[in-house]
Amino acid sequence: MKTIVKKINEENMEAGCLQEAVSILQRKGLVAIPTETVYGLGGDALDAEASKKIYEAKGRPSDNPLIVHIAEVDSLGELTKEVPEKAYKLAEAFWPGPLTMIMQKSDNVPYGTTGGLNTVAIRMPSNKIALELIRESGVYIAAPSANTSGRPSPTKAEHVIEDLSGKIDMIIDGGAVGIGLESTIVDLTGEVPMILRPGFITKQMLEDVIGQVEVDKAIIAKSVDPSLKPKAPGMKYKHYAPKAELTIVEGAEQAVVDKINACAKQKMEAGYQVGVIATDETFARYEASIVKTIGSRYDEEQIARGLYAILREFDEQQVDVIYSEGFAESNLGQAIMNRLLKAAGYHVIEV
Template identity: 60%
Template sequence: METELLNIESVSSEQKAAALRKAGEIIREGGLVAFPTETVYGLGADALNAEAAAKIYAAKGRPSDNPLIVHIHDISQVYEIAEEVPDEAKAVMEKFWPGPLTIILNKKSCVPDGTTGGLHTVAIRMPSHPIARDFIRESGRMIAAPSANTSGRPSPTLASHVYEDMQGRIPLILDGGAVGIGIESTIIDMSTGIPTILRPGYITKDMLEEVLPEVKIDPAVSGRTMKKDVVAKAPGMKYRHYAPKGQLTLVEGDKDKVIAKINELVREKKEEGYKVGVIGTDETLDAYHADILRSIGSRQKPESVAANLYRILREFDDLECDYMYSESFFEQGLGNAIMNRMLKAAGYHLITL
């Protein structure tokens, strides 16, 4: 299969419309299209077509019990696929949609088990990215879409990342340039009981509590070890995710001790003949000594850290880095989402000083 990469960002309105028509036709015929959202690039198929959803799992090499998120362009579509929509869910949708928030509700029978990983719930999101919204609208379908990478690899924040992973596996990639946020949407389960965050993201617990009387975080996503016996009610709960090819290790503690420990670990691996990299911050990068040095952003601007994370992990892959060491981040606000992704990328290799 030939994979076409279509620039849809800096083109004429006629070229954009033609690209969207082509993408919509592929979706209606049961095919796959990668497209940009404000979080990461998604790999889309007709959400109500079980055979199309199965193609997503095949292209990604994704475990079939890992549910997909259904992307919509209008709130009215929620009522087509959700069995019931509680008042709290309506309030959250009104506040945060369109945007980087996924809501889990009990599903109607029209949503195939192949889309929901065999669950009786469905994860729904209305993206804010204009290309994503136009694509969904043009397709005439609701779009099931995980991140457009092979399963386990760092999520794509550029169309070139998608092409690297999906070349020959899918017919079309819509290139909308670099995404803005850089980590996947927050997922909140509102299908039963107290609203529960199953995956942290840009929309934080504090932000949700401005609308909801109570919000909790599922212990399966807030721990420091891999949970192997978890029923994956949301993407990213059960498996190693976002991982580079080399081994990433996080080091947490007092800043000076962290810098000293990382430099010690780097020196050991270099003496063993390995290529070693360090992920630091704007504030600390000059203190490290390694083959490859990358700043993930500023601690004063956690949104910069989120935006750079997956790009940097992919750069280390391109440079064939064997071992990587990184500072950790405070698990507050957006930092909670950053550490969630980094721990999974590291396979929970964490040194606490």
Template identity: 60%
Template sequence: MKTEYVDLRDGKDIDEGLYKAAQIIKNGGLVAFPTETVYGLGANGLDENAVPKIYEAKGRPSDNPLILHISEFDEIKNIVKEIPNTAFVLADEFWPGPLTMVFKKSNIVPYRTTGGLESVAVRMPSNKIARELIKMAGVPVAAPSANSSGRPSPTKASHVMEDLAGKIDMVIDGGAVDIGIESTIVDMTGEVPIILRPGFITEEMLSEAIGRVEVDEAVKSLVQGLDFKPKAPGMKYRHYAPSGKMVIYKGDSKKVIELINEEIKKLIGKKTAVLATDETKDLYEADIVVSVGSRQNAENIAHNLFDVLRKFDEMGAEIIFSESFDENKLGFAIMNRLHKSAGYNIINV
């Protein structure tokens, strides 16, 4: 398959490019497109023959549910059974935006889309290209991240082409994404909303809007669980992983730097790398040292994280050491991604 690349970064010929993309989705094909979080790999979420192509192209386990993307709130009514009052509040506060809500699915949503679950995850992205594409396609668009399963999520069209060229019909280049980590996922099917995946919309922001919110125990766990059926994307399998072996060091900053440098000295003949910060990047003795941003700016760290992880692969890093970050607010989502990137390989200093 030849993958068509459409560059919409200059704002020209957007209608023509999106029309072609929408026709591909209508006809059962696959289109990668930008959202404000990461690039998504889209197909008609109601087409039982189209959805399996997503899993095949990504090499994604079939029990890992997909998110349906909509362009307007009214589109949700056909794909869910009921909408609790708290969901209306969250939609009013955070849609369009980086929030996914899980509802009991309607009968028109195929189990292939939901990973066999009776629930469906729904999101309304704020990215204009994404919204217009969904609107022109006229169907809810199932779209996980547009990368090979397990690799760092794509924040640029070049990342998508690197992973999926020759496996999908089209890639739309809308430039680098704004946020850089996937949406927050909240289960709305019970009495108390439960966070299934942390993201840019934090627990504090959700609680301020609707009151009590809980975090799923699987999200808080520092052990990779393989014996349960995931309720949402990203809960069960190793994700966001570079090719090299990765380990996270947690604890006092000076001690972390000292111990990482000690380990680097032992690894003769191995290409070592460190995921550092602006404050520490000059203190390491590894072959490769890349800053993910300043500790004073969690949004910048989130934006850069996946791009940095991919750079380690480009540079041939074999062993990667990573600093850790405060796990409050957005830091919780950042560390969630790092834990999965390292396969929960953590050293407490």
């Protein structure tokens, strides 16, 4: 299959520029699209065969549900059995935006899209290209991240091309994404809403709108605990992982620097290529094969935007081992650490 790659400027879209992508979606093909979080691999959410193609292209486990992307709040009535009042409140506060809500699915949504579950995950992206494509095509777009399953999520079209060129019909290049981490997922099917995946929309932000919100303990655990099974099926799989072995080092700043330098020295003496994910505050203190700064420790949004890209850069430079500093787990930092821990396979050194 030859994959079409088309550049489209979100801020200056011309009439008809999405027509080719519209046609592909309407005939049950796959289009990779930019969103404000990461690039998504889109297909018709109400067509089980289109969803099957998404799973096959990504190599994604079939019990890992797809998120359905919509352009109008009224669509909730078609996709769910019942829309909780809290869903409308959250939609008013955060849509369009990086929040996914889980509700009981209607019969319109095939089990092939929901991973066999009776619930459906729905969000309304704020990216103008994604929104316009949904509206023009008349298709609700099921769209997990547009990468090979398990790899770092794509924040640029180049990442999608690397993973999926030749496997899907089209890639829309809308430039670098704004947030860089997947949406927050909140489950509204229980008595108390529960966060199943942390993201840009934090627990405090949700509670300011709807009151009490719980967090699935499995997603904030620092190690694999057999007694804690994540409620979101996708969270049980390894995600976001670079090809190199990744280790997180946590503790006081200088102690972390010293430990990483000691580990890096040992690995380099053994002949390994070593990468270090540093911050602006510590960059100059590291001695390793390749040291990259992810930004200032005090700018969580910058760190989130750069995380997946930096992991892919290390892959390109063929490092064997990566060491990363840990980050505070307040606000967006919780989502950053969730992704880092998954990418590292929970390999953490405390100093």
